Amino acid sequence: MIKKKKWLSICLVICLIGGIGGAAWYRQKKIEERRMSLVYIPKVEDSTNDFWKALILGTKMAAKEYNADIEIKAPTEENDIERQNELLKEAISEEPDAILFSPSSFTESNDLLKEAKEKGIRISFIDSYTGEKVQDLTVATDNLEAGEKLGKFAATLLGPDDQIAIVAHVKGVSTAVEREEGFRKGLGDLAKNIVEVVYCDSQYEKSRKLTQELMEKYPNLKMVAGMNEYSSVGAARAVKAAGAKDRIQVVGVDSSQEAVQLMENGVFKGLVVQKAFKMGYIGVKETILMLRGKSYEKDINSGCELVTPDNMYDSEIEKLLFPFNTLKLS
Amino acid sequence: MKNKNLSARFIGRFSSIQSVIFATVAVLVLSAVVIVTGVSMRFTNTSIFENSSQYTQTIIQQMNQNIDSYIDYMENIAYLISSNEDVQDYLFSDEVDNEGRYRILKQFETILDSRSDIRNVGIISKSGRMLINNGSKSVNHDLDLNTQEWYTQALNSPEGPTLTSSHVQHIISGERPWVITLSRGIRDRSGSGEKEGVFFIDLNYSAISGLCDQSTVGTKGYAFILDAKGNIVYHPQQQQLYNELQTENISLIMDTDDDTVLTGTGNNGKLYPISRSDKTGWTVVDCTNVRELLSKSRQAQSIYVLTAVVLVIVALLFSRFMARSITLPIQKLRDSMKKVQEGDFSVSDVVVDSRNEIGSLTKSFDVMTHRIQELMEQNVHEQEQKRKSELKALQSQINPHFLYNTLDSIIWMAEGKKNEEVVLMTASLARLLRQSISNEDEVVPIANEVEYARGYLTIQKMRYKDKLEFQIDVDPSILHIPLIKLVLQPIIENAIYHGLKYKESKGLLIIKGFPKDGNAVLQVIDDGVGMDEETLAHIYDRHKVNYHSNGVGVYNVQKRLKLYYGEDYGITYESVVGKGTTATITIPGRQEGQK
Numbered sequence: 011m012i013k014k015k016k017w018l019s020i021c022l023v024i025c026l027i028g029g030i031g032g033a034a035w036y037r038q039k040k041i042e043e044r045r046m047s048l049v050y051i052p053k054v055e056d057s058t059n060d061f062w063k064a065l066i067l068g069t070k071m072a073a074k075e076y077n078a079d080i081e082i083k084a085p086t087e088e089n090d091i092e093r094q095n096e097l098l099k100e101a102i103s104e105e106p107d108a109i110l111f112s113p114s115s116f117t118e119s120n121d122l123l124k125e126a127k128e129k130g131i132r133i134s135f136i137d138s139y140t141g142e143k144v145q146d147l148t149v150a151t152d153n154l155e156a157g158e159k160l161g162k163f164a165a166t167l168l169g170p171d172d173q174i175a176i177v178a179h180v181k182g183v184s185t186a187v188e189r190e191e192g193f194r195k196g197l198g199d200l201a202k203n204i205v206e207v208v209y210c211d212s213q214y215e216k217s218r219k220l221t222q223e224l225m226e227k228y229p230n231l232k233m234v235a236g237m238n239e240y241s242s243v244g245a246a247r248a249v250k251a252a253g254a255k256d257r258i259q260v261v262g263v264d265s266s267q268e269a270v271q272l273m274e275n276g277v278f279k280g281l282v283v284q285k286a287f288k289m290g291y292i293g294v295k296e297t298i299l300m301l302r303g304k305s306y307e308k309d310i311n312s313g314c315e316l317v318t319p320d321n322m323y324d325s326e327i328e329k330l331l332f333p334f335n336t337l338k339l340s
Numbered sequence: 341m342k343n344k345n346l347s348a349r350f351i352g353r354f355s356s357i358q359s360v361i362f363a364t365v366a367v368l369v370l371s372a373v374v375i376v377t378g379v380s381m382r383f384t385n386t387s388i389f390e391n392s393s394q395y396t397q398t399i400i401q402q403m404n405q406n407i408d409s410y411i412d413y414m415e416n417i418a419y420l421i422s423s424n425e426d427v428q429d430y431l432f433s434d435e436v437d438n439e440g441r442y443r444i445l446k447q448f449e450t451i452l453d454s455r456s457d458i459r460n461v462g463i464i465s466k467s468g469r470m471l472i473n474n475g476s477k478s479v480n481h482d483l484d485l486n487t488q489e490w491y492t493q494a495l496n497s498p499e500g501p502t503l504t505s506s507h508v509q510h511i512i513s514g515e516r517p518w519v520i521t522l523s524r525g526i527r528d529r530s531g532s533g534e535k536e537g538v539f540f541i542d543l544n545y546s547a548i549s550g551l552c553d554q555s556t557v558g559t560k561g562y563a564f565i566l567d568a569k570g571n572i573v574y575h576p577q578q579q580q581l582y583n584e585l586q587t588e589n590i591s592l593i594m595d596t597d598d599d600t601v602l603t604g605t606g607n608n609g610k611l612y613p614i615s616r617s618d619k620t621g622w623t624v625v626d627c628t629n630v631r632e633l634l635s636k637s638r639q640a641q642s643i644y645v646l647t648a649v650v651l652v653i654v655a656l657l658f659s660r661f662m663a664r665s666i667t668l669p670i671q672k673l674r675d676s677m678k679k680v681q682e683g684d685f686s687v688s689d690v691v692v693d694s695r696n697e698i699g700s701l702t703k704s705f706d707v708m709t710h711r712i713q714e715l716m717e718q719n720v721h722e723q724e725q726k727r728k729s730e731l732k733a734l735q736s737q738i739n740p741h742f743l744y745n746t747l748d749s750i751i752w753m754a755e756g757k758k759n760e761e762v763v764l765m766t767a768s769l770a771r772l773l774r775q776s777i778s779n780e781d782e783v784v785p786i787a788n789e790v791e792y793a794r795g796y797l798t799i800q801k802m803r804y805k806d807k808l809e810f811q812i813d814v815d816p817s818i819l820h821i822p823l824i825k826l827v828l829q830p831i832i833e834n835a836i837y838h839g840l841k842y843k844e845s846k847g848l849l850i851i852k853g854f855p856k857d858g859n860a861v862l863q864v865i866d867d868g869v870g871m872d873e874e875t876l877a878h879i880y881d882r883h884k885v886n887y888h889s890n891g892v893g894v895y896n897v898q899k900r901l902k903l904y905y906g907e908d909y910g911i912t913y914e915s916v917v918g919k920g921t922t923a924t925i926t927i928p929g930r931q932e933g934q935k
Contacts (some may be wrong), residue, residue: 071579267514274482274510288583295585323487325571328508329582334518 161196
């Protein structure tokens, strides 16, 4: 009788341990298999802007690979802070697991982001960040490094007294501030030759006009440096239109079909290209790792590369400039 | 020595035959099942793995052939167009024939319309004349064609078409797609005879990815293509690889000469069946998770394990049942023997159905115990009979000396003319005799015993005249209580002969009877010479029988009382030398069979 009881209790204990183990395993599996919902709000979605196109493609491909749904809510114009905040508000009301955000403003979205945080929505910053540390993780190009690369390359093109003008995108935005700072650092002593910094508000046309004005104002201008896609391409257009591509060197940040064409044409002497696809992909990947409770990195530099007419047809640079879109195939 | 101890101790743990049988069968069955299951699992695993890797190898070779024939088809197109008269005319003649140009564009259009996997098709001459697609796309004039591999290779390679790896096609501005380009140099047949032009056809990945996707094994398997230098031609995760977000074991595949490469170990391994094409120089690779390959094997294995578990459970239950069925009769026999050993014969009938050795053993045991039981009962009966007849003999006797002495006393009284005393004595003697002879019962009411004592005392008082006086004081409530015969008289006789007889003055004997604590107590009190402690200690001894008494001594009375009523009852003596003796008889107040 006592023996039987002993057997019974051993069986019971085994069953109990098995049950608990199974339940824990099942729970963990559930968390790992659950489809995560994400919203990504870029600064802009624009068919002419390859940077944002590649970045959004990266987020979509990573979402597909890591079992998540991603919704892209994008303003049609960069620097439209009001629209971006509306989209952010809309995203918060949908209560996704996480919002990936590329803030156009350093200050204006903070209240909304805090609200999202209070609702338990995780925040990941991609490309840019804001003044408040509300984010759970950040994936961005090290813009100081990007600016410095461009500056160092620009320095090789210039004589000691050549005048330089900078066309930046938006005053006060983190990317603009850091790239300019890096650019000056890269130029070294030549930084003293910077005659003016203008802001184009991320518009091709405004950039073109500002550059035209700069060329008139400084007849001996030797270099125009754009700080993003809009400012670089706008500046290049102006230089090309003036037929001054041999006299004025144009360097810039980010690439597009037009920028590549302008480089082939000999207007652009150098472009620092951010790894946009990688940025978007890693942003989503790390966010999902965070949501699933695995180890993730909080601050990631996605890197950048200098493209010149000499290396633009290299396989490695082609891989960077032109996304291989496998999403379209399947 | 030590070993023997050890093994003895080990076997000692299985103290019963049942557990020995159970353990032996269990161990044998368990090891047999484990070995068989292990061997068959291993065998299944190996054979399924070999089958699967052969299967994937076949698939990848098939895929390679498909890609070869696909490229073959494209080469045919290239050959057809290169040798076209219109193309020759358009590229190399001094004047452009618009009709010929139109016919070429028409042909290009037909090709593009019929095949969605062709991105661009076109012809270019060294002099800069070119026709691309339907002629409406704007050509990228900023592009220096001499930087483009597909163009230079087609011009420089000896004969036949060349094939590029994946690259970006820059020739149309605003569109820079990733393509694979097949190009072919065109000789100026009417002029120099050298290669003066290039035909090219850009393939997008829809056909190749379709071919690769068909060839995958399992949900996690995929196929990819490498060129002769190890660059990726097609990979389902090409963009991730290009951005260093994924890695692929390219060097491993390029370095090996085997048909199949296995990386990792066990279920986490990956199997890479490889097929190389002589035509394209490409290497086609299938990547398969070993886990998925072995999923069938795991299914089979889980069935084996399940079967093994069921078998073991059944075997354990069966062995337990077997062990029980063998040892249960033995256990029954053992239990019954133990009881018999303790003297309990009531359970000696062991019922065993089995007709084996144990069955016959049990039957013999049953017969034996029955025989012993009969013998013992017989023995007890005989002893009882003997005791009864002895007792009867004792009880029925009146000491002849007492009778002679009494009769002598009567004679002397008759001679002295003491008529009244003669009558009293004779009557008393007659009553005494009647009582001792007539009553067949072993047990009589206390009243009878008291009356018997009174008769005896009357006779003795008359014999000893001045020497003896007696009083009888018995509570009427105990008179009906049964008492075994001949208890009181021997005690009184003892008191007279050993106590009062040696007293100088007149002695007094008191008989008291009263209930006490549910018992009945009879006391014989004399004020004779008493006894010292040593005499008192030996009062129950057997030799204390003298010829005066009728042979029923204190020893005898005590023994009979204890036998009849139990150890709690009997006679106790108290005595003080010179003062007298008190004998106390205690018997239970309520007895079975009492009315």
